[in-house]
Amino acid sequence: MAHEHQQVGSLLQEANLALEGSGSPSLDCQLILAFALGQTREWLIANSDRKICEKQADEFRNLILRRKQREPVAYILGRKEFWNSQLAVTRDTLVPRPETELLVETLLNKFDDTPRLVVDLGTGSGAIAVALASERPNWQIVGVDISQGALEVAKGNGSSFPKLSWMQGFWGNALRDNCFDLLVCNPPYIAENDPYLDHLGCEPQVALVSDDNGLADLYLVIQEARHLLKPGGHVLLEHGHDQQQQVCNRLKDSDFDALPLADLQGHPRAVLARKGIQVLP
Ligand SMILES: C[S@@+](CC[C@H](N)C(=O)[O-])C[C@H]1O[C@@H](n2cnc3c(N)ncnc32)[C@H](O)[C@@H]1O
Structure with missing residues (x-):
């Protein structure tokens, strides 16, 4: 599949579909993409048209794959709020x-x-x-x-x-x-x-x-x-x-x-x- 310079919004949509059926796909995708891009969730929402380079998009897809295999988001991000x-x-x-x-x-x-x-x-x-x-x-x-x-x-x-x-x-x-x-x-x-x-x-x-x-x-x-x-x-x-x-x-x-x-x-x-x-x- 060609994903050249995919937009933030469409990457999130694609990931949401991949995680369908898990507990909180939308939140998980946002947290993971924000982490992969070194940005905040607010930034993602304000920049849904922004294009992401293929390397970053691939890194994100790999993290989503880990989540799909039921790894907790906290281990993927390496941190948890308490x-x-x-x-x-x-x-x-x-x-x-x-x-x-x-x-x-x-x-x-x-x-x-x-x-x-x-x-x-x-x-x-x-x-x-x-x-x-x-x-x-x-x-x-x-x-x-x-x-x-x-x-x-x-x-x-x-x-x-x-x-x-x-x-x-x-x-x-x-x-x-x-x-x-x-x-x-x-x-x-x-x-x-x-x-x-x-x-x-x-x-x-x-x-x-x-x-x-x-x-x-x-x-x-x-x-x-x-x-x-x-x-x-x-x-x-x-x-x-x-x-x-x-x-x-x-x-x-x-x-x-x-x-x-x-x-x-x-x-x-x-x-x-x-x-x-x-x-x-
Ligand atoms: C349920 S976790 C709680 C971790 C942390 N206190 C929390 O609330 O998130 C239980 C902890 O007890 C530790 N543990 C299990 N058996 C133990 C033992 N015999 N002596 C000391 N620590 C033990 C585990 O390594 C684990 O970190």
């Missing part, structure tokens, strides 16, 4: 989800900028840790992940926040007991046999899947919270829509009180819990 910033993401990191902003919002609403020691377990791209650091400059925040590749990305994302540090570890095993005020965690919580996993093929399995019907890591992190938090410290956990009851029960059995939280769509999404004030042996 809270108030654009974060770098790679195939080593989960693509941060808008639902996870509930964790950030909950902590900001409840805790002021008094100095606190905070840990983000399973930090991935650093999304939660970086958002908190940007809003609470007095908090000392540690982001932990098992994946060195993810930590490299997180370090870049958090490089402008002096009180943010990073550590590789299996949950809290490299951290000191009884010294954190807050523990936040969005662990892997999808069951191994969940058919929804077929849609998430590009993202790291270690970020998504957990044993015991998706609950194994949530339970491990509750155990960690018992040890890492000071008496009276708080843990905030994201979980799957059908896991809230089990998470609350496990927290209560572990000497926490538990406040269930829903996301903007009204789905059960997180639990905030306070550790009992008795000092553990």
